[in-house]
Amino acid sequence: MSRVVAEPARELPDSTGLAEFLERAGADPLPLADRHRLVAAARVLLEELYVHLPLKRAMHATDPVQRLRLLERRLPPLSELQFHAELTDVFRGLRDLHTGYQLPAPYRGHVATLGFLVERYADADGTPHHIVSKIDPALVHAGLDVGAELRSWNGVPIERAVERNAAAQAGSHPDARLARGLESLTLRPLRTAPPPDEHWVLLSYRTRGGRPRETRVPWRVRAAEQYAGRAQDPVPTLATGLGIDVGGEVARHVKRDLFAPSPARRPAARTLRGVVGHRTLRIRGRAYGYLRLFSFNVAGARRFAEHVAGIAARAPEGGLIVDIRGNPGGHVPAAEAALQVLSPAPVVPVSFSLSTSRAALALARAHPGFRVWAASIHAAPETGELYSQAFPLTDPEAVAAGLPRHRGPKVLVTDALSYSAADVFAAGFQDNGLGPVLGTAPRTGAGGANVWTYDLLRVWLPELLGDLPRGAGFRVALRRATRARGNVDVPLEDLGVRADVLHRLTERDVLDRNKDLLAAAAALLAGDHG
Incomplete structure (x- = not known):
């Protein structure tokens, strides 16, 4: 069958051409x-x-x-x-997605996008397929729509194009790099990386009806978030309790704005409606609760825990599926407080430690919340330790005090994009025996730290750190996270949380609302997983 050359894609609304930008x-x-x-x-x-x-x-x-x-x-x-x-x-x-250079204006607050997403699944024999899973309606043309299968990318076979893009990502392990390579094929936050080299992409694909087509899709630039008419980042710069992949959070906001149903688009940044979803599922005649935690990027831990506790309390007796796929992290105390209300017994949280450098000692002496770490850092020249003693970041049990606890069965669903505070959440879920971890990849994203911005560090170390030009910045992993109970002192960074059960995504998962994945989760709750 001869190839049909389609007309170039139409322009994405509310965006600027990459060349013009x-x-x-x-x-x-x-x-x-x-x-x-x-x-x-x-x-x-x-x-x-x-x-x-x-x-x-x-x-x-x-x-x-x-x-x-x-x-x-x-x-x-x-x-x-x-x-x-x-x-x-x-x-x-x-x-390390926690630790990076943040580009100055005019790149900050903007994202380059092609206006569609690509997801991957494999047949039973392992043959991979790369499918358009979401697309802005303005770009649908000539069979380029949800379900179209990509065959090549700028003339490169799609499997090789994904491999090359994955190798350029900062994920901690191959599965994390592959997941980020797929996402960044079509979506690139300019705060955390320079813009694409190419101004457009030449796609070869097959329509859902099997017809071969080609088209050219231009890169467009749009704001990640708008406030008072100005582009801005959706992550706060002066928060002390963050564990987050900033690029992942920016990508999440843009994906929601482009592809979510109209009522879910553009809720105010860090609101509960923007980070939590829930519904009741009926699978094989049984009812299950489904709790989707899209992000932990919220303003406060207590209110978040109250919201999660209320949802969990209404879950059917069959159990609760907690899904943190694609969660880039956020407020670590919020993640740990939510974990408390999902457990029938108090949860032992992860612990955090600093390096034993002179600057870390100066910070521990200057900041009231860091003084618990000062003695072990001060002793390091004699003990030879690379890290301080490890202590919890906060007291999540106190934050969640008085809230109802979910005592029914539960299962946690993860992927290689579950990162940072989501890694912390998954580690606490597994270490405290809340239930099985069902992963669409062998490990979570493996981000194990509390991250601080350069601006925040300047507040406490003004003699060490000076001004930066044009809103440029840095984020740095300041306190490393180590696990609890049977995994005590095991770091999360680079290692992540291993799934107890692995589920490779299927075509039905990609195109039909994760039907096979949710059936696998329900089977674990029902105790009939084969």
Whole structure:
């Protein structure tokens, strides 16, 4: 059958062409002195405060501090986009989505998108398929719609294109990189990485009816969030209890805005309606509760725990399916408080520790909430310890005091995009024996830290950290997370939480609301999983 060449895709509403955006961005390049300031600040953060530096040097054979020294010597000939790409790549080599360079204005608050999503499933024999799972209605044309199967991407067979894109991601392990490689095929937050090199993508695909087609889809740029007419990031910069993948949270907001049913689009940032969904499922004649936790990026732990407790209390007796797939994390105390109300008994939380550097000691002495860590950091020159003692971040049992606890059976559903506070939630769920963990990938995203912004660190360490130009920034893993009970002292970073049961996504999962995945979860609750 001869290939049909389709007309180019129509433009995505409420967006700007990538070429036009880059032309505006390049009109006022970042001066060389500002680039030196950014590299110098990155060195201080990594050498003095980054808690995972010894682990990353061992796990990924990387030396980011030396790379920054070399970058500092080679700055003059670099264009602005080359500079942003080089500095981003130093951090990407850490394989740590907590710790990264955040591009300045005009990139901050914006995302590049093709206007559709690609998901992957495999046949029983392992043959992979890459399917358009969601698309903005304005772009539907010539069979490019939900269910179309991609065959090539800019002339590269789709499987190889996904592999190449996955290799460029900062995920902690191959499954996490693959998941992020799929997502970033069509959606790239510009706060955490430079824009795509290509201005459009040439797609070869088969329609749901099996007809071969080609089309060209342009990259478009739109705001991740709008406030008072200005683009902004949906993650707070001065919160002390965060564990979050910022790029993942930005992507979540844009996906909701583009693809969610109209009533669910654009709820105010960090509202409960924007992060929690629930419904009752009937599977094989039994009723089950379904609790979807899209994010833990909320304003307060107590209110979040109250909301989760209320939903869990109304769950049918058959049990509760708790789904954190794609959850990029957020407020760690909120995640841990929610875990408390889902458990019939008090939950032992994960613990956190700092590096034993001079800057970490200065922070522990300056910040009232850090003083519990000061003694062990002070003793490190004599003990030789790389990390301080480990203590819980907060007291989640106290936060959830007086709230009803869910005592029925439950199962947790995870994937390789469940990250940071979602890793913490999954670890607590498994370590405290709340129920089985059903994963669509062998491990969660493996983000194990409390992350602080450069702006927040400047408040407490003003003599060490100076101003940054044009709203540029950094985020850094400041306190590492280690697990509890039978996994005591096991780090979450790079290791994640292993699924007790693995479910590989099917075509019905991708195109028919996760029917096979939810049936597998229900089977675990019913005790008849084969």
